[in-house]
Amino acid sequence: MSADTIVRVSDLHKWFGMLHVLRSVSLEVRLREVVCIIGRSGSGKSTLLRCINFLEEPSHGMIEVDKVKVETNGKGISTKKNHRQLIHDIRLQTGMVFQEFNLFPHRTALENVMEGPITVKGMNKADAVRIAEFNLDRVGMLFKKDEYPLRLSGGQKQRVAIARALAMEPKVMLFDEPTSALDPELIGEVLNVMKNLAKEGMTMLVVTHEMGFAREVADRVVVMADGEIIEQGVPADVFNSPQDARTQALIERYHSGGAR
């Protein structure tokens, strides 16, 4: 483990009933690294991401984010007593962006971004407005700050959702298929925001089907199949000379236009 490792996943298992969706997954992410996780639907890539901030409770294994470590034994029960506090600490260090945006429909764009700082961090309103406006500007959405989500396009919603996660000043951003619910012509604006974040040096874990984005922006591409990491490396290696047959099939589909 190198000194600047920010996320560490070790021997992670997840069962949904009888279904073994993660089979001993181990992964380390360094500070400022952009890691794209690719794989077919059902390969376990979203579950892996959701285990990192405990939206899914791991069945077994260790998750560590910014030196906050949570170990779970084989019965799905944490070995530590202050389990809930540790999970809370991890959630404060991770920002999550969902496929379906999940903006709060009863709040304006600005209020959506202010919600975390005010409710979770207990920040006063003036400071929260300042932070929210800064982050809306960062994703190019300041001009719609007083609109309710219903009046925003999918791409605009997702950009506000990214600002909402950024406003908590997380160490790591988790993206769970952030463009999969978007119309093709709206994907670009979201990917651009993500590219800018990567340039700013944000640590990012991105589950995606956007092979072009992975190839261009990722420092490392992780390929998952059947609940395991089957291959990983710099994009050029993974895309140009995939080792595993399943990776070859995935890349093949991308090149033939079967996957975006």
Add this chain to the structure above:
Amino acid sequence: MDSESLTQPDVQQEMGIALVALQRRNKTIQQIKIAGVWVALVAVLTGGLLLLHIEPGYMLQHYNIILQGAWTTIYVSFVSILIATAIALAGSIARLSSNSIAQGVSGFYVSLLRGTPLLIQIYVIYLGLPQIGQQLTELGFPTIGRMFILDAIPAGILALSLNYGAYMTEIFRAGLQSISHGQREAAIALGMTPWQVMRRVILPQAIRIIIPDVGNQFIAMQKDSALVSVMGVWEITYLANRYARRDSKYMEMFLVGAAAYWILTIISSWLQGRLEKRMGRAYER
């Protein structure tokens, strides 16, 4: 640029404006026709009653008596709906919790109060509880014993609150469950505690869905509050009944009473509509 391309958009816009005006006019005509039907129905009913020697003079003389009762009706149903809402909020959260005691208690409450008639609940609280109070006093707990003896109005409010609280628990439960799981996840990912998720994200959205049903319950309660007249509470129904018997003017007095409830519910429906509109602000395109 030739003249045709300049005038073309104007022609289209004029057509649009004319169409919208026509639609509005048709809608207004429709509404006037419907109002006409209402007026005709009222006229036919009034005419029929006059033919049958109903005395409008008597009705006019006694409307102010009903007005006195209306305040009690409004007071009883308003306080009851507030308490019922609080019960429903707690009850629905309990029903959805993973705590088996909370689930058990709330499930039992809903089943018992929805499964028995409101009239019997009123009798049990007003006439039954004092019996228990008596026993407690005899056993040497006079202070607790006295708490079981309720006046008519508190007893009525308690019965209505408990009864409607049970129905509304189910309404609230459905409202809370209708908020998508993604909303909860987004809030949790921000680091909110379960209580914060409920208060800041789930409840404000659920309330918008629940409001129309709470309005319906309130309207129903205004009329169910007539049942508290059995305890001698001087509300609309009690007063109507009293004068009807005294003067043998049953049709007159009960019509005045019915009209009072009707007017109350019309006002309530109007208020409900305004409230719904206000709550829906974020959802207007």
